[in-house]
Amino acid sequence: MRTTRTVTTAAAFAAAAALTLTACGGSGDSDDDAGATKPATIEKEQKKGGSVLDSPFEKPDLTLTDTRGKQYDMIEETKGHPTLLYFGYTNCPDICPLTMSNIAVAKSKLPKDQQKKLRVVFVTSDPKRDTPKQLGKWLKGQDPSFIGLTGDFETIQAGARSVGVSIEPSYKKKNGDIVSTHGAQLLAFSPKDDKAHVLYTERNTTPEVLEKELPSIIKGEKP
Numbered sequence: 743m744r745t746t747r748t749v750t751t752a753a754a755f756a757a758a759a760a761l762t763l764t765a766c767g768g769s770g771d772s773d774d775d776a777g778a779t780k781p782a783t784i785e786k787e788q789k790k791g792g793s794v795l796d797s798p799f800e801k802p803d804l805t806l807t808d809t810r811g812k813q814y815d816m817i818e819e820t821k822g823h824p825t826l827l828y829f830g831y832t833n834c835p836d837i838c839p840l841t842m843s844n845i846a847v848a849k850s851k852l853p854k855d856q857q858k859k860l861r862v863v864f865v866t867s868d869p870k871r872d873t874p875k876q877l878g879k880w881l882k883g884q885d886p887s888f889i890g891l892t893g894d895f896e897t898i899q900a901g902a903r904s905v906g907v908s909i910e911p912s913y914k915k916k917n918g919d920i921v922s923t924h925g926a927q928l929l930a931f932s933p934k935d936d937k938a939h940v941l942y943t944e945r946n947t948t949p950e951v952l953e954k955e956l957p958s959i960i961k962g963e964k965p
């Protein structure tokens with residue numbers, strides 16, 4: 743039986759979110775710890791699975807460039823669709839590829855009709871390097887249906903902050919290493935109201951958890 747516990751303060755959410763973030767190292771890239779920037783409250787923090795938010799996030803108002811070089815209005819394009827949203831970058835050595843791979847594996851186990859309804863959106867936190875072509879090539883290795891978006895960093899950062907994800911501009915260290923900082927939260931938006939009612943952390947985005955909970959999210963239910 744899955745156990746739950748009630749969390750009632752914004753501070754508790756921030757603490758929980760901070761625990762989902764980890765430093766990625768290797769290949770000249772790293773992710774530094776970053777906390778959520780928008781207060782929110784977790785209704786039920788599940789021991790294994792997504793955390794249900796009692797104050798759901800509105801879908802970020804983002805119009806960016808997709809992997810085909812076309813303008814993509816996230817609100818309009820994903821309206822009425824169950825949507826997973828993640829901010830990361832293609833040069834990330836571990837957390838980003840693992841998260842997207844886990845989503846791809848879980849998605850492949852769903853019935854075909856559910857797969858068609860689901861939208862998976864990956865927004866780069868490193869637009870200087872993640873061109874539409876680079877995003878397309880990288881995501882194709884995960885799942886060709888995944889949507890990759892890039893554009894102006896300030897626009898992306900504002901969109902991330904609106905859903906409690908912190909990202910910072912990439913910068914080069916004296917030794918030539920590139921440092922890119924981003925939160926590791928995965929947000930699940932309901933097709934019923936286009937709001938994120940469920941948040942996944944780095945620790946609970948396993949294929950098994952997602953395969954079990956995505957059917958409910960796709961139906962617009964809480965897992």
